Amino acid sequence: MLWLIPILPLLLSVLLYGWWRNAGRAALAVSAGLVSLAVVGLLVAAGLSDWSGAYRWSETLTLQLGLSGMGLIFALTVPAVAIPIVVYAAAHEQRQGLARLLALLTAFVGAMELLLLARDLLTLIIAWELVGAISWALIAHQGSDRRRVVHANWAFLVTRFGDLGLYIAAAAAYSRTGSFAYSELAQLDGASLHILVAGIVLACASKSAQLPFSPWLFAAMSGPTSASALLHSATMVPAGVYLIAQLHGELAEVAWFGPLALVLGLSTALAAGLVALAQPRAKRLLAASTSAQLGLMWIAVGAGYPMLAALHFVVHALAKAPLFLAVGVAAEQAGSGRFQRLRRHKVSTGLALASLVAALAIAGMFPLGGAWTKEAIVSAAGHFSVWVAILTLLAGGLSAAYAARLYFSVFDWTRWSHSAQLRLERAPVHGFAIASLATAVLWLPAFPAAWLDAAMPAFKAWELTASFALVVSGSVLGAWWARHPAAAFRSHLLINWFGIPAIAQSLCVAPIRVLSTRLARGDDAVVDAGVRWTSRLTTWLARHGRGAGEWLFDEIPQGLAGLSGTASRYVTGLQTGMVHHYYLMIAVGFLTVMIILAAGELF
């Protein structure tokens, strides 16, 4: 039964595609939203009645689905976030290819559900790669612009490289336990456990855009706005965090997992924060911010609080999605996503207000839920060391700064205006804003721990204080920069993600490309030449020799044929047409017999 949940959207996306191609926008919005709503409903039903699913491939392999507490949080968030986004997409995106876009978004939800419900590594890999492939299709959606396709390829390849980790992890698990199931992972020990953890970390880091894989998120911005919104908030990127959170118990068996996750998360949060702050483009700022926020989630997992990471995921999803949508609308009106241009355009008041809520959530401003999860993460980090906590606080400050910068650059109240258009587009953004506001319930004392049946770190006063101070100062700084763009610090290194893409280009892509071109040329020139040089010799001989020019000469097979060809000329040279030469040949043959026989006698 649990299979219904991923299959429904996947199947419907295909089935409805035909109809969607000719349907009106309203019908599109309603039907696409209903699909996601149905997923929510199914999830609720599943959660209530304890569904499970198993699908047999062969006598040794079975695909398993299951639903856990944390899985349910993620699984519910995805369609919930998707509903407004598909409505937005149906209302707002270009008509051409809209049906395909919606189908892909719906399928995206289905694939992500499969990922979240998977209870074994095989199912997980399937979902994991499907999500990647659909994201490729989404990013490449407007394919007439070749750059977008290049970006899609780039994003896909980076994440696929990470997927190798998952393959290795799965193989390690299977070779040890004879099964892919999560439930069997506990049996692992020794080398195979280390391999498993390393593989999973690799896969998750690349999927959730942690260092050094973060830059692919920039490439992913080439998709339509709705695709970016969904990809960043709910479907693709959080998968990495989900997996380490879900498998935290097994992963933590390895001593270095926690510190590694912490280091990865922290460094990404800081670096991405800086990168976001320096971006001249709104969407890129949001992309970098996604990396940074996911970094915070990694910190949570690394510190031993996977459920906290889940909560931050929810909060982040609810805030990030509307920001994308709103910025998308604004950028469209301005004709560019550059702050320079955005700053000169009016924005719709409703949109701006809603964005304010989202920006505050990203900034981690009390009393929004985002603030609570951030504080909790800081506290969790504090369990490790004070310094880690302080660094995490700094990361929080950075998020406040870039959130403020974004907000004041795009939605500064000095440029608000009322516009009658955009009603349908606004509704999803407003929905998100309301949901974001609702996350404030997290501040209710003991609420999360009690509800979620998971331990949460206790807050410390100094951390709260410092955090608040940093958020405020960060916001001020961000706002000031937004108002005074000339003073904003700008660094090409930061804008370009510390040059990681360039490094990857020169260390990885370019060598492979050169290697492959060389090999491709060399495959003819070198490998074939091993057999072909002889034919060259023949060509030469033929040109300079006497008996050249057979009509089939073009057709000498490379290789020994060449040698044979040469030998052939030599042999036919023996046939001189002169009988006395033939007589000599007989004499030679006679001698040969004598020599062989005499040798046989003597030795």
Add this chain to the structure above:
Amino acid sequence: MNLVDLAFLVNAAIAVYSGWRVFRTDSMVRASFLLLISFLAVGAIMLLLGAVYLGIAIFFMMAVEMMIMALFMLMFMMNPAGLNPMNMVHQEKLSMLAGALAFIALGAVAVFGDFPSRPRPEGMDVVVSLGRELLGDSMLVFESAGVTLLATMIGVVVMSSRRGRYGDANEGSVPPGLEPDGTPADQSEHAGDRAEQDSHQAHHH
């Protein structure tokens, strides 16, 4: 050294010398007579060995054959009487070498080869034993040889007679034409083609 040995030596010397002179004379007619002398000397040695029938047979056969040969050369060949100096040899050094090697090899076989020593019994009737053999154990061989001679005669007549039963023996003795009433696939044409293609190909490359 008895008389037989002396006769052998003399005949041997004649056989070798005249054999050698065959290829050292200017005239084919002379050459054929020298060959005849060589054969006669060998025949004489055979007689010395007691092979009466064979020796005589050689005398007669070779005498006839050489006469035919000489006539033949007079009839057909150029330079019949050695009027012009004749030295038509090729690869002479190599031939010398081949001859010398052959002599050394066969001589070595003669010297080092361990042939069984089973001399012919004294007083056996050589000719009678041959006759018994011919009509007894080896009759098939002998008959086969006869058949061979018959076949040879047919072949020789086919190849050499100038006039056939229906006119010129050789007229029309060609392969069928590539097209009915056309010319046969001419062998020399291919050589021409090849040369042509050679140049074409060389140009091409």
Add this chain to the structure above:
Amino acid sequence: MSLLAILILAAALIAIGLYGAFSQQSFVMLMMGLELMLNGTMLAAVGFWAFSAAGVPEGQLLTIIVMAVMAVEMAMGFALVVAVYRASQADVTEALEGFKH
């Protein structure tokens, strides 16, 4: 007169014949070389018959067969020489150069 002497003589005749066959351009001379070889062979056969085969009649018959080989080959050879000469006035091996390679 011993087997050795006969065989040496035969070897000499064969060697001379071989030389002739290898070196002569003219068909007829070449054939004379071959005849000389067969001549030596016959001598050797008779020598074997007399000294190492206890005079078995096969020895004599073998000699006759060699003689037949000689006669038959020569007869056929002359016929061919006549035919070739008649067709293309060729009487030396070098004239046969139509077939190469």
Add this chain to the structure above:
Amino acid sequence: MPIADLLPELVLLAGAVFIILFASFSSHKYQPVCAGLALLAIGIAIVLAIMQGGKPPRLTFFDVWALDTMAIYAKLLILASGAFTVVLSPRWMATDRRHGEYYALVLFCLLGSIMMASATDSMELIVGVLLSSVTGYPLAAFHRAWAPSLEAGMKYFLIGALANALLVIGIVLMFGLTGATGYPDIERELERHADPVIIITALAFVVAGLSFKLGAFPAHAWLPDVAQGAPAPAAALLTVVPKIGAAIALTRFVQLLPDQLEWAWVVAAFSALTMTLGNLAALWQQDLRRLLGWSAVSQSGYALMAIAVVDSSDQAIPSLLVFLAAYATAGFAVFAAVIYLRGRTALQHYRGLARVRPWTAIAIILALLSFVGIPPLAGFFGKFLLFRATLDGGYAWLVIVALANTVLSLFYYLRVIAPMVFDQPPASISNLGRRTALAMLAATVLVVALGIWVQKLIEFAVR
């Protein structure tokens, strides 16, 4: 006198004599009747030869003549080849005024080859070689008004005369050593007394001599010339039939030799040399018949493989026989195609044949693929059995050489096939009539049928 043991041969002889008489006393118009007569003689001989089969092997005529599987098998092969030759000849020879004698010579040639195959006496061997040679020369030179034919015949003769002289020397030496000419006697004597110096020399002479009939190195030079220059039916005959006789003769001869002599190495080395030489030389030929001649040289090399292991593998003789049968059928199929196309021989004249004359093209393609050894054609099983025997006999390197040669040979066979199939055809291609076509198709069917029913062939060869 067990005359009955020679009935097939006597029929041939009688046929030849009758043909001569008939040809001499009938008008030009009736000369083709000689073909019918020859065919009749061959047919009767085949029936008689088949009747000889099925009895235990024995020697007859005072140990001069063998009646064993090898002999009878070879006899049938030779006779069947003769029948093909005769059927292919009348139209080809139509303009020749000595048409009649041709068939007599063909019958004598068959007789000579049968003698070679059946002889168990070295004198009989000499006579057989002589008969098949001395009829072969005029057959090759039968187009007396056509220079290439005469040249082929003359060269055939010049090489043959030397080779036969060498063979004779070798046999005389063997006689000197053993005092005998019959194989059973020679074998017995050699067991008692085998002086290496003499026997090595004798063997060298015999091998050099028989290589001529076999068309193997070192006396192979005539083969391409005859294949190219002789009247095409005679060329088919001369590239196939003497080879069969000589292969059997050599097999019989080497079996006499003492084991300590490394004769097998000689045969193996010559086998490798011959096939490589033949294939290499065939590689760039422009003339189909010449190419076939060279290919025939290489086929001799394959046949020698079996002879090399005749003592070390009991599979050798059956494999040799099957191989020869496969070779003969394919050889006749492709020569028949050449004859059917009126002697068309330049490869470039075969362009597009597959479209104008598909059946002829099929005949050539199947025959050539059979030479290569593509299953399930007859040639495949021939080669397969050869390889099996050779491996079994411990000559793996020879098998590898043979395999490499097979690849080599594919190249030049494809040089024939490719333009036939892939090129554009000329306007028209004339042919030589229905009877030739029938012979061609019959041989082609045999190429396939002998492969599919190879069991019969093998059964007959191992009996």
Add this chain to the structure above:
Amino acid sequence: MILTATVAIPLAGALFLAFGPRLPDPIARRFALATAIAPLLLLIGAWFRFDPAGPQFQLVLDVPWVPSLGMGFRLGVDGIALAVAGMSALLFVGAIAYPVDTRGMARQYYAWMLFLEMASLGLFLALDLLLFYVFFDLSLVGMYFLIGRWGHGKPRFAALKFFIYTLVGSLALLLGILGLYLATEPATFDMRVLIEQQVLAGSGALAGLVLLCFVIGFAIKTPLVPFHTWLPRAHVDAPAPASALLAGVLLKMGTYGLLRIPFSMMRETFAVWAPWLAVTALVSIVYGALVALGQADLKRRIAYTSINHMGYTVLGIAVAGAMLEGNEAARQLALTGAVLEMVAHGLITGSLFLVAGSFWQRGETYEIDAYGGLAAQAPRLALLTIVAAFASFGLPGMAGFVAELHIFVGTFGVYPWLAAIGLLGIVITAALFLQMLQQLFFGRRPRRWADFPDLDFNESLVLGVLLALTIVIGVYPGFLLDAIVPSVRWLIGAG
């Protein structure tokens, strides 16, 4: 009987087309299609009659052919043969149905196609070693004429090179067969007997040499680096359906043979040399992928990915044979994967070559850079190509993924490092296909393709069916695995 008919019907069809009445072109095509569908239906029937729980070889036919050699007309199937043969039969239907320029010689073209089908199916169904060889060689002949006569570019050269190069392989195979055969007592070519007897076990160097013969023979056919240079040439110049068959069916003969003969019949020796074979396969995987990435020619690129994919298959086989006992689960997985990869590669690469053929028919060039922006112009072509490409680099939900996952996981259990390195291949193949898609379908459309037609009904149907089956296998591999796994388990010796 059902298997005999499977082989006989295409042969009869081929003979009828070649020598029967001169059918007009469209009729010849329809006749060929009908003839090709028959074996497919028969094999589907065989599929249902096949009992996975039954003996290893089923539906066996054993008619003596050359009893004195121990050769018989022996046909039979296990799950592996059935899967591969079924795939081949389907691909033949597709290839015959796919439109192609027959240059006015439709009868001959389809006759050769059916002849090739006879040889291919016969090979997969053969239970006799020599019969296997017969079909192996016949497939060369069929392909030679198809390439040489209906190819483009330099077809004759390609055909010649193909024939000669692969004949070398087939002769090496023959030598190996002889080596195995001579050791068998009593002499027989019956595969069942040979598998049971394991005749060369314990014979040291000889067994090694025989194995070498087999491996070289099949490595040329598969092809493994460095015996692969005939492949791109043959592929590029062959007509598209022939390319599809070459990749989809003929290459399988190499891996299938490897599995059927040395793997099964010389387990002990195979285990000794398996690591080397695995390394060779790995080289093929990485090298094939890298070289494919560097190709600017559509068909060459696909051809090289074939080398990569066949490398996976060989890797799976090598791993499965790497030891005689122990680690059965992983080895079974690897071998199952190898078999699946054969099926998957046949369908996927077959489709890709057909796609390439469609490009050629429309644009007369295989240069990838010559195309661009065709997604909007030819959406069906774009969609099917994208699906095929994704399937080819192993996207889950399609057959290739299932196969490659099996192989990786299995390999990891035996040679972890090889698995890890081999994994790099799937990134590179992804890169090369994505780059290809980007160039073909996205970006600006050159003006010359303004009236580039989309796939017609026939093309769409063929590709659609092939790719649908790819997806079915990817989603529901159970139906294949249920037949394959018992056979595989039997071969591994685990069951």
